Amino acid sequence: SRRYDHARVQEYWQRVWEREGVFECPADADDPTYVLGMFPYTSGSLHMGHIRNYAITDAYARYRRMAGDDVLHPMGWDAFGLPAENAAYERDTDPESWTRTCIDQMKDDLREMGFGYDWSREITTCDPEYYRWNQWLFTRFYDEGLVEYDAATVNWCPDCETVLADAQVETPDDAIGHSHAHGQGVCWRCGTAVEQRDLDQWFLSITDYAEELYDGLDDLDGWPEGVRDSQRNWIGRQEGARVTFAVGHDDHPAVDAFTTRLDTAYGATYLALSPGHDLARALAEDDETVADYVESVAATDDAGMSGVETDLTATHPYTGAEIPVYVAAYVLDDVGTGAVMGVPAHNERDHAFASEQGLPVEQVVEPVDGSGTDLPHAPYTDDGMLTGSDDYDGLASSAARERLLDHDAAEEAVTYRLRDWLISRQRYWGTPIPVVHCDDCGHVPVPEEDLPVELPEYVQTTGNPLDAAEEWKRTTCPDCGADAVRETDTMDTFVDSSWYFLRYLSPHGEAQRGSEQASGEPASHFDDAPFDQATADEWLPVDVYVGGEEHAVLHLLYIRFFARALSDIGLLDCDEPVERLINQGTVLHGGEKMSKSKGNDIAPHEYGAETTRLFVLSAAHPSQDFEWTVKDVSTAYDFQQTLYRLVAEYADGMDARTESADHDAYLEREIDRTIAAVTEEYERFRFHRVVGELQRFARLLGRYASHDRPYRFAYGRGLRVLTALVAPIAPFLAEEMWHLLDEDGLVAEHRWPEPLRDVDDYRIEREVVRRTLDDVRDITEVVDIEEPDEIELVVAADWKYRAYEIARAADPDDAIVGAIMADEAIKRHG
Ligand code: ANZ
Numbered sequence: 135s136r137r138y139d140h141a142r143v144q145e146y147w148q149r150v151w152e153r154e155g156v157f158e159c160p161a162d163a164d165d166p167t168y169v170l171g172m173f174p175y176t177s178g179s180l181h182m183g184h185i186r187n188y189a190i191t192d193a194y195a196r197y198r199r200m201a202g203d204d205v206l207h208p209m210g211w212d213a214f215g216l217p218a219e220n221a222a223y224e225r226d227t228d229p230e231s232w233t234r235t236c237i238d239q240m241k242d243d244l245r246e247m248g249f250g251y252d253w254s255r256e257i258t259t260c261d262p263e264y265y266r267w268n269q270w271l272f273t274r275f276y277d278e279g280l281v282e283y284d285a286a287t288v289n290w291c292p293d294c295e296t297v298l299a300d301a302q303v304e305t306p307d308d309a310i311g312h313s314h315a316h317g318q319g320v321c322w323r324c325g326t327a328v329e330q331r332d333l334d335q336w337f338l339s340i341t342d343y344a345e346e347l348y349d350g351l352d353d354l355d356g357w358p359e360g361v362r363d364s365q366r367n368w369i370g371r372q373e374g375a376r377v378t379f380a381v382g383h384d385d386h387p388a389v390d391a392f393t394t395r396l397d398t399a400y401g402a403t404y405l406a407l408s409p410g411h412d413l414a415r416a417l418a419e420d421d422e423t424v425a426d427y428v429e430s431v432a433a434t435d436d437a438g439m440s441g442v443e444t445d446l447t448a449t450h451p452y453t454g455a456e457i458p459v460y461v462a463a464y465v466l467d468d469v470g471t472g473a474v475m476g477v478p479a480h481n482e483r484d485h486a487f488a489s490e491q492g493l494p495v496e497q498v499v500e501p502v503d504g505s506g507t508d509l510p511h512a513p514y515t516d517d518g519m520l521t522g523s524d525d526y527d528g529l530a531s532s533a534a535r536e537r538l539l540d541h542d543a544a545e546e547a548v549t550y551r552l553r554d555w556l557i558s559r560q561r562y563w564g565t566p567i568p569v570v571h572c573d574d575c576g577h578v579p580v581p582e583e584d585l586p587v588e589l590p591e592y593v594q595t596t597g598n599p600l601d602a603a604e605e606w607k608r609t610t611c612p613d614c615g616a617d618a619v620r621e622t623d624t625m626d627t628f629v630d631s632s633w634y635f636l637r638y639l640s641p642h643g644e645a646q647r648g649s650e651q652a653s654g655e656p657a658s659h660f661d662d663a664p665f666d667q668a669t670a671d672e673w674l675p676v677d678v679y680v681g682g683e684e685h686a687v688l689h690l691l692y693i694r695f696f697a698r699a700l701s702d703i704g705l706l707d708c709d710e711p712v713e714r715l716i717n718q719g720t721v722l723h724g725g726e727k728m729s730k731s732k733g734n735d736i737a738p739h740e741y742g743a744e745t746t747r748l749f750v751l752s753a754a755h756p757s758q759d760f761e762w763t764v765k766d767v768s769t770a771y772d773f774q775q776t777l778y779r780l781v782a783e784y785a786d787g788m789d790a791r792t793e794s795a796d797h798d799a800y801l802e803r804e805i806d807r808t809i810a811a812v813t814e815e816y817e818r819f820r821f822h823r824v825v826g827e828l829q830r831f832a833r834l835l836g837r838y839a840s841h842d843r844p845y846r847f848a849y850g851r852g853l854r855v856l857t858a859l860v861a862p863i864a865p866f867l868a869e870e871m872w873h874l875l876d877e878d879g880l881v882a883e884h885r886w887p888e889p890l891r892d893v894d895d896y897r898i899e900r901e902v903v904r905r906t907l908d909d910v911r912d913i914t915e916v917v918d919i920e921e922p923d924e925i926e927l928v929v930a931a932d933w934k935y936r937a938y939e940i941a942r943a944a945d946p947d948d949a950i951v952g953a954i955m956a957d958e959a960i961k962r963h964g
């Protein structure tokens with residue numbers, strides 16, 4: 135019997151696809167569809183999570199291409215990052231060699247799986263040709279005021295010896311990483327407890343976009359609600375009020391405090407400033423206790439509920455009372471206004487601070503249900519009814535928050551918890567931050583004509599290798615020409631991935647674009663800018679972006695920020711870069727996430743490309759988790775053999791046989807119904823239902839195969855349709871089937887099958903149905919036989935060709951068959 139052996143054919147078909155340039159996207163697209171999978175981190179080899187991700191994009195891309203779109207389905211490499219440095223260290227090589235080895239391996243893996251990418255647009259973020267544009271964008275952002283250089287208390291991983299962004303600090307039990315807190319988390323990568331350090335660091339001003347990024351989420355209908363919620367939480371919009379306190383009898387500028395609980399205003403018994411607050415800094419100039427305190431906070435990892443009282447008092451705007459002013463470490467610099475009105479009775483931290491400092495606790499909200507409070511020991515933090523608040527007594531908290539705004543000192547305000555994006559990393563394997571430090575001129579961005587600033591040769595050190603690269607560091611100031619030193623920090627690799635999907639759109643120079651990419655000549659690069667704006671405006675937003683849900687807040691927030699910033703700078707015209715987002719679910723094995731580190735992983739090629747693709751797509755909806763089971767894998771394997779056998783058996787006698795012209799409305803209708811259903815399921819990314827439909831359809835054809843010899847037209851058409859419909863999921867197999875069916879060209883390039891007629895238009899004609907029922911006993915669906923005066927017949931050789939006949943109901947079958955055979959179109963077909 136004939137078996138399908140993918141290992142024997144895959145290299146052949148992959149080469150044919152490449153030779154024919156099947157996946158190359160034309161430069162001028164009429165119907166652009168941009169299908170994107172999150173590019174892989176170059177860690178060594180592909181795992182099942184990658185395979186699932188890319189099986190989804192590949193199936194959709196292949197489907198849309200057959201349906202007539204100009205599809206862009208590119209691939210590249212997220213190639214910078216600390217793991218390459220660690221791997222290089224362990225293997226006594228350098229990060230670049232290690233990374234290139236990984237890329238070669240992973241590219242082979244992708245080809246072997248049959249994924250169809252436009253490799254002429256491949257990008258690798260560690261190429262100077264790519265990262266020069268990170269640098270270029272950095273300097274543009276710098277010019278636009280979107281870059282800050284600040285002394286900051288930063289999260290420091292002692293193991294990785296680098297700074298981490300807030301979003302890369304996880305609370306130990308929270309793998310997605312929603313911790314905003316300083317000093318109480320672990321490194322997202324290695325799990326080491328994160329420490330605090332004060333360093334001069336580079337930031338991108340993502341907070342400038344907090345409001346836009348927050349509001350924009352409402353319109354992202356094509357994104358999962360869970361991701362939108364995570365981003366809302368992360369941005370942390372807070373509605374409240376800004377309350378102005380006159381300080382030191384107006385000798386000093388007034389202090390604004392941000393509060394979400396204006397209803398507790400009468401309970402404010404002190405005002406607290408962050409150590410970095412302007413007033414705190416001013417006071418430290420001539421008050422030694424304050425100066426010492428600010429210094430001690432900077433030096434410690436855990437300032438806790440410490441604080442220092444200043445000489446000043448603030449005037450409570452509602453009561454007129456004078457309350458003490460503190461500098462306190464628990465008040466954060468870059469949250470709200472950097473100052474709080476302390477309400478010990480109703481806020482946890484204020485309560486703790488007041489206990490520590492011996493400050494009064496004054497209750498101004500009481501539970502509505504009359505239940506008691508235990509204020510000396512714990513604050514009452516819920517809403518309730520006001521007390522001890524003059525005219526406002528008796529109001530509910532929510533009403534009080536409104537009413538208390540009718541005061542000159544209070545103003546409605548919104549703040550965001552989001553903080554600026556810290557991009558400095560004290561590591562080698564990343565994009566050098568293109569800045570020169572000059573004693574006279576300060577920080578000077580490297581001018582465009584001197585980009586890229588390429589990485590120096592790698593040397594192994596314990597700290598930052600760029601720091602040790604003495605010669606590389608020494609340079610001259612671009613402004614004044616004096617001796618100067620280079621910045622030795624590199625960029626967070628999330629910068630690389632914030633705009634890579636734009637580079638795919640115009641990776642090549644003008645001259646090369648659209649010509650001769652198939653020749654395999656190394657393409658030159660698009661040299662004028664990171665991407666061609668006109669092309670980007672034409673292609674964006676990305677139609678569908680598929681990737682893991684661990685990126686809900688980091689990467690997927692950064693790409694939105696970049697698109698907005700680029701649009702404001704005038705480099706792009708697209709605020710939201712991704713229209714539809716799919717977070718693929720997890721592949722489980724033995725109840726746990728499949729992974730190398732757990733030792734429960736299965737190599738993607740263990741069962742062959744097609745089996746794996748069929749299985750990962752048929753197991754569940756893309757966004758659902760599923761369990762890897764040998765039983766389901768063998769079902770996928772068997773299905774692929776069934777498909778192959780159907781076609782192979784049909785093909786065996788094909789030359790000798792003439793196909794019967796007998797018409798079969800039932801089968802025709804089932805073919806058309808299947809096309810319609812499968813198309814719809816592809817459109818909705820329900821590949822598991824595609825496979826379900828095709829299994830049912832293959833069973834039906836199987837019954838015909840055993841009962842219906844010689845085959846009728848409809849049967850041959852059915853096999854061709856089946857082949858085309860399965861091609862996006864099982865592409866090597868489909869090419870083999872297509873070839874056996876003696877079809878010209880590649881099924882990957884064939885037009886998507888179309889139904890001959892609307893399913894509802896089928897009228898089941900009596901004699902044919904009767905015969906169908908006789909021949910194929912398993913078919914029980916058609917029971918009612920209409921007897922209209924006129925019957926309509928559909929005749930098809932395959933979906934390339936069709937003919938219709940109208941016959942009278944009274945005509946004998948021979949006459950009807952005769953009429954069909956006399957049809958010009960049929961005769962032409964032979
Ligand atoms: C007075 C008050 C009374 C507050 C009360 C809360 C409850 P959450 O609590 O996370 O929703 N806040 C404002 N700026 C701050 C800063 N720079 N550093 C530390 N804390 C700050 O955040 C809102 C509250 O955080 C604000 O409302 C403020 O304390 C505090 F019964 O003001 B509240």
Ligand code: ZN
Nearest residue numbers: 572575611614
């Ligand atoms: Zn200078």
